Amino acid sequence: MKPRAALNQLEPYVPGKAISGGIKLSSNENPLGSSPRALAAIREAIGAGTADLNRYPDPAIHRLKEKLARFWNTDSEMLIVGNGSDETLVMIAGAFMEPGLNAVTARHTFSQYTFATTIFGGRMRYADMPEGAFDLPAIRDLIDQDTRLVFLCNPNNPTATAFTHDALVTFLREVPDHVVVVIDEAYGEFADSPDYPRTIELIARHSNLIRLRTFSKIYGLAGLRIGYGTAQKELIGLISKLRQPFNVGTVAQEAAAAALDDREFVESSILNNVAGRDRICAALDHLGIDYYPSSANFVCTHFPAQTHIGLRADKVVQQLANRHIAVRPLGSFGLPDYVRISVGTPEEVTAVCEALAEAVDTDPGRHR
Numbered sequence: 001m002k003p004r005a006a007l008n009q010l011e012p013y014v015p016g017k018a019i020s021g022g023i024k025l026s027s028n029e030n031p032l033g034s035s036p037r038a039l040a041a042i043r044e045a046i047g048a049g050t051a052d053l054n055r056y057p058d059p060a061i062h063r064l065k066e067k068l069a070r071f072w073n074t075d076s077e078m079l080i081v082g083n084g085s086d087e088t089l090v091m092i093a094g095a096f097m098e099p100g101l102n103a104v105t106a107r108h109t110f111s112q113y114t115f116a117t118t119i120f121g122g123r124m125r126y127a128d129m130p131e132g133a134f135d136l137p138a139i140r141d142l143i144d145q146d147t148r149l150v151f152l153c154n155p156n157n158p159t160a161t162a163f164t165h166d167a168l169v170t171f172l173r174e175v176p177d178h179v180v181v182v183i184d185e186a187y188g189e190f191a192d193s194p195d196y197p198r199t200i201e202l203i204a205r206h207s208n209l210i211r212l213r214t215f216s217k218i219y220g221l222a223g224l225r226i227g228y229g230t231a232q233k234e235l236i237g238l239i240s241k242l243r244q245p246f247n248v249g250t251v252a253q254e255a256a257a258a259a260l261d262d263r264e265f266v267e268s269s270i271l272n273n274v275a276g277r278d279r280i281c282a283a284l285d286h287l288g289i290d291y292y293p294s295s296a297n298f299v300c301t302h303f304p305a306q307t308h309i310g311l312r313a314d315k316v317v318q319q320l321a322n323r324h325i326a327v328r329p330l331g332s333f334g335l336p337d338y339v340r341i342s343v344g345t346p347e348e349v350t351a352v353c354e355a356l357a358e359a360v361d362t363d364p365g366r367h368r
């Protein structure tokens with residue numbers, strides 16, 4: 001066998017761990033479950049037999065795209081639907097990357113940008129992140145004539161920071177035409193700042209911009225694998241050449257279409273998130289644990305080697321695991337001193353706040 005050299009560059013994905021029977025705050029999933037409307041649509045389709053699972057799914061994903069187009073006041077030809085954003089990222093990289101070319105992103109962000117770039121032989125360049133934030137001018141400075149893609153994550157996984165509409169407008173003005181800008185807004189529905197980018201408006205002005213959203217987070221459908229990209233028709237046409245004809249199953253298409261109407265579930269997910277995030281941040285403040293400001297459904301906490309709290313990040317993860325709570329150590333993101341905590345249900349938030357307090361209190365290295 002002679003596998004491609006690019007395979008040696010690939011790091012295996014490190015998923016958030018689960019503890020059997022415990023609390024899972026390690027993968028930024030929706031703690032309230034799935035959209036009830038989506039679940040009803042699944043039951044209806046399967047129970048009444050209308051899903052016709054003996055048939056292949058609609059290859060055009062027509063109904064969902066029509067609904068998405070109405071929802072975003074855009075055109076269905078400006079949409080591509082993928083088997084999660086993960087697959088959409090691979091399709092995008094497949095359309096633009098090859099050996100000798102590069103992509104640019106930030107140093108501590110979602111690993112699938114590097115994965116997608118690397119499998120097509122491209123090289124990833126990384127900009128530093130002051131205060132855990134995407135530094136758009138630094139990203140712009142890394143672009144050269146061989147750059148084809150820029151990946152921006154907003155809010156960013158794992159730091160939870162978000163950049164503003166104005167920062168994005170300035171950045172897009174300065175990016176050369178031969179570069180496609182991918183903005184991954186997997187957590188966009190949780191970003192509550194009034195200056196969060198109105199990316200759809202900018203797509204009308206920039207033919208090299210694509211925005212990704214997913215049904216995995218706010219709609220609670222991570223297990224179904226469905227996400228979508230929005231861009232001008234020409235760009236969607238190029239990326240669609242890499243789409244497998246039946247990439248999204250019938251049940252996922254039906255459930256996503258129903259979930260989009262479930263404003264009640266979206267609202268309650270946002271309210272739960274704001275309340276839980278506030279409580280986690282208040283507990284961290286009380287314990288003197290540092291964290292980045294969060295615009296997402298998780299908080300990125302910092303346990304530097306030298307603090308009045310003796311705790312190290314790996315020990316925090318272990319102490320919480322001893323209390324049956326799984327959180328995400330961020331070594332695989334290049335942040336060994338950080339721990340990411342997803343916002344859970346009110347009970348789960350209480351449990352993690354109490355467990356953190358206990359971990360700090362009982363730590364022998366603590367010296368206040």
Ligand SMILES: Cc1ncc(COP(=O)(O)O)c(C=O)c1O
Nearest residue numbers: 084085086110157186214216227
């Ligand atoms: C920033 C970001 N983008 C995309 C994804 C994956 O989305 P999907 O489940 O639609 O593949 C995740 C999942 O954690 C994520 O954190």
